[in-house]
Amino acid sequence: MADQFKYREDREAYSAARVRALEALLIKKGIITDRSVDTVLDYFETKMGPFNGAKIVARAWVDHAFKERLVADTPAAIAELALPEGMAGAEGEHMRAVANAPGVHNLIICTLCSCYPWPVLGLPPYWYKDPTFRSRAAREPRAVLKEFGLAVPESTEVKVWDSSAQIRWFVVPERPEGTEGLSEAELEALVTPEAMMGVAVAGAA
Amino acid sequence: MKLQHYLGGLEGLGPVSTETRVFVEPWEKRIFGIHTAMMALSSQLPLPVTPSTFSTVWTWADLRKGAESLNPFDYFRFRYYEKWLGGICGYFIAHGYITAEELDALTEDYYAEPGKALPSAGEEAIDARIVQYLVEGDSPKREAEVNHAFAVGEEIVVCDVPTIEHTRLPGYLRNKTGTVETVYEGAYTYLCDTGPDGIGAVMPVYCVRFDPATIWPGNAEPNFAIYADLYAHYVAAPASARQAA
Incomplete structure (x- = not known):
């Protein structure tokens, strides 16, 4: 049971690297642009x-x-x-x-x-x-x-x-x-x- | 039956989090941005075609299905955007946009060198569509003649539909009796067909008031009411529910 709630020690560093890798691949493959994520985030800052x-x-x-x-x-x-x-x-x-x-x-x-x-x-x-x-x-x-x-x-x-x-x-x-x-x-x-x-x-x- | 569809009323969970930040780690912003871009570029939307190579459907329903498919222990173990990250990576791999191997390899690269730059590429029309989606939205309301079987003040019984993968019926309301508070004008669809669970087609939606003392007899706080918006497929007249039983 205790194993169910174990996390990897580098939990946040790993997720940060993984989301960056995902974003890089999506840009490289033409799914989104290098501005897409910031476009979304800017919209929630201002509009x-x-x-x-x-x-x-x-x-x-x-x-x-x-x-x-x-x-x-x-x-x-x-x-x-x-x-x-x-x-x-x-x-x-x-x-x-x-x-x-x-x-x-x-x-x-x-x-x-x-x-x-x-x-x-x-x-x-x-x-x-x-x-x-x-x-x-x-x-x-x-x-x-x-x-x-x-x-x-x-x-x-x-x-x-x-x-x-x-x-x-x-x-x-x-x-x-x-x-x-x-x-x-x-x-x-x-x-x-x-x-x-x-x-x-x-x-x- | 999925625990994720039955969260309302679950006991033994301890204190709530009062954390008011939206993103509790900087990386969480990036997966939110990716998800929203996917929603905007999803192929079913009536928006201008762009050079994006994204050619499939991605809606809230897809995101929710991913989270609801988790082992319930993992559902409680992982934070909100951790669930998104897992579900969205899984979607791009399952649909052949990327491979697990290249994602793993590039993750190692960025892990070793977190400051490494992202590639520069992409056409403006893609981001223009993302903004257009945010401005215009994606209303589920549809022009259709539907029969509103219930009026404000009438009693209904919530059906116990056979949900499999996904639902918009909170589990704690199944088989409970409530009173119609609002009959929403017009008719509404849902983001996908939920199969035997029964929504997706165009139908009325009702706001229904429930007395918590009938949902949790002897175990609800006094002087409170709970309201839920329910698709017509989820509600029935008390008599017909009794007949079916």
Whole structure:
């Protein structure tokens, strides 16, 4: 049994060499170019990322009618904002936002894989993809949230959304108290990927 | 039956990871980039033909099949992108794009000399298609007349379909009763035909609400609900499910 969990001692160095060898072969054989991988990575640095989701949430905080439209028809509401092109692109073709409210806390999971709304949130953090989180969040969300440092009282209903078909979900967290005087740009800085997936709440100013 | 299809609710796993980085080792970025380029160059997409020699299909379904085919111990043993690296290397070898021998030999070279440069080659049209894929996506929604058999508020029972290689039905929901929360407008396909599991054809999708106390009686936290998006093939009317039983 112990053998099942043995790793080679040079685990990371070996994987690093292997992925470099793979990329080199794919370039040599004309499958991808020497820029393809960087093209993808640059796109997630500049176009698709949590910076878009933060803008959407900040707008929802300052404009209640926008928030209602965002929950009712997520793609149409997102299209109102001046975000990069591609907000309905790869892994964002069908998105739905759910809003936290007094007495309701939402948590997004994917028990089968790692479905995630790329255009507005970028790529999933490690915790989201880890099988332990995916297993436990389905049955004991409060215990899991507590491990993230978030205590959700029993009087608050927890809604867990398992991303199993076409929809990519995200959460509109509640606006933190004491942020009345902040600009939209200052509010964006309070919104983390964790808050938009429901394992955290938006930070205080 | 694959453990990987039944993760939801599994017990005895210990604390969750709260690691917020996407890539926990620098090399992981490269396999993510390779996967996304393959998705964009996959032959079934209605995108401009490029000089790329990639001529087969690669979608999320292929990536997921690779991870789901692992020994369950390995599934838990390896990190996310380690599973990707293994699955993607295996795909290029199985489809004859590269050989295991040349990959092993070149791995040794880069292991001995990690800073060794990559080859320079490739035409811009290939990378233009990659960006076009990211911008346009690959919607599973299809124009088709379908019968939405259930309405919001109706009760459904989840079928226990004979899944083999791949599924979009979380195992913990099989045979459970839920209530339709949303009837998604239109009809949806899936990335591949899952065989006896039953998805791939164009069909409705429902968002269904479940009471965890009925999924794990006596063993679920209070005051919570779980929702899942389910293809129509996975749900049935309670009466017809009873009849079939």
